[in-house]
Amino acid sequence: MSKPPARIRLADAAFALFDERGYEQTTVDDIAERAGVGRTTFFRHYRSKEAVIFPDHDRLLELIRDRLATSSHRTALVAVSDAVRLVLLHYIEEGDLARRRYALTSKVSALRDREIASVARYQRLFREFIADWMGDPTTSASLRAELMAASVVAAHNHVLRRWLRGESADPVTELDEAMGEVLALFPAPGARPDGTDGGTTVVAFRTGQDLDALLPSLRRLVEGDPGR
């Protein structure tokens, strides 16, 4: 039962001290001391005092960048909705650690700001991806990309926060639902080369009917024979 590596010990010590004394009241020296290492070693493993709480935002950002780069979806919004799932899954994998971080960021404004800045980087990535995908430098297209990216991130944050607060048992499903709402906000342009601008399918449901029973015909309507 040898000691875990310094990086882990530092993180454990940091979270423990933050819980005991609060973030500002804890110095880097305190953390290093409790971890049984020198102060230099702390900064070797974590760029800053804040970074010990957000260890791998950069890695996650790259992961998402790759996912977007290799994604083959029919619309940019679907691709982004798919990519943002990675973020949620990452948090869920962290489990209790993510919740402890949430408790900290809720109290310490400096950490909250840092978290917000990280999220903004995701949003920027999404915005640029959508704008590139649309390839339309128009003002309105740019605005549309901005709105889409903001909505995806907002929906993700909504679900994530619910899960962090313990209000959600199945966050992945909730994310799907939330993303469905977002997709519904932005109907695809439905560009038709022949100019008939069909593309619109109107479906009438009777409430109380089983959606799953309708699904096959729905799918036929949308995918099989567009324009009817």
Added chain:
Amino acid sequence: MSKPPARIRLADAAFALFDERGYEQTTVDDIAERAGVGRTTFFRHYRSKEAVIFPDHDRLLELIRDRLATSSHRTALVAVSDAVRLVLLHYIEEGDLARRRYALTSKVSALRDREIASVARYQRLFREFIADWMGDPTTSASLRAELMAASVVAAHNHVLRRWLRGESADPVTELDEAMGEVLALFPAPGARPDGTDGGTTVVAFRTGQDLDALLPSLRRLVEGDPGR
């Protein structure tokens, strides 16, 4: 021709030095020295080195809070759209100063993060206002409030950035147009007091959209909230 007050001299000195040497390469001592005051005086007027660039975000936040508190609009979204105009007008009043700040925040990530954190506070204020206004603690209502707040802020940012880059001659009109798009995204619920609702849901699809992606929201429409 007496000297302007120390607060102004400090801001001028700061911006000049930031332009000359860059933000990180400028120390607070440098700023104070050029302004002809002591270092202590700098911190008396500005809480931090960053604060000299963002002097009145707090004041503006309070202004918006008041505006929302005294607003009598038909929908929460309109009230927020109206309030966010204050932010844009504030930047426009600052004129060239706002553009110099934009040039700085574009280069220095620490400043960009700070700006983003400020904007997030507006967004949070909007979100809480909308949620309170709706008075519906449901998950979907909460998500809707989140999406609305994010969209308003995104639209504002879009217009503001265009103006800061000198790409917009009439930002106020552009903001109105952008807010129009946002309002179009979120049609009013259209409550039916007479109960004539026949339980039929009409859904308009655009082909080219992923049916699977839409499915969750569809399911919610049919099963979760009949009659809407």
Added chain:
DNA sequence: CTGTAATACGGTACTCAGTACCGTTGGGTG
């Protein structure tokens, strides 16, 4: 004119985050 209180200011000293640099240790590997 004088005492006094408020305000703004300058200076010193301190804490702490973050950086730079240097020396040391402890394994592997030829």
Added chain:
DNA sequence: CACCCAACGGTACTGAGTACCGTATTACAG
């Protein structure tokens, strides 16, 4: 054994931000 290389510890430094104290200016009451 000699060498190397990675991880570590220590020291010293810069710079932001805070606390505290003394001082000059102004205003104002008596």
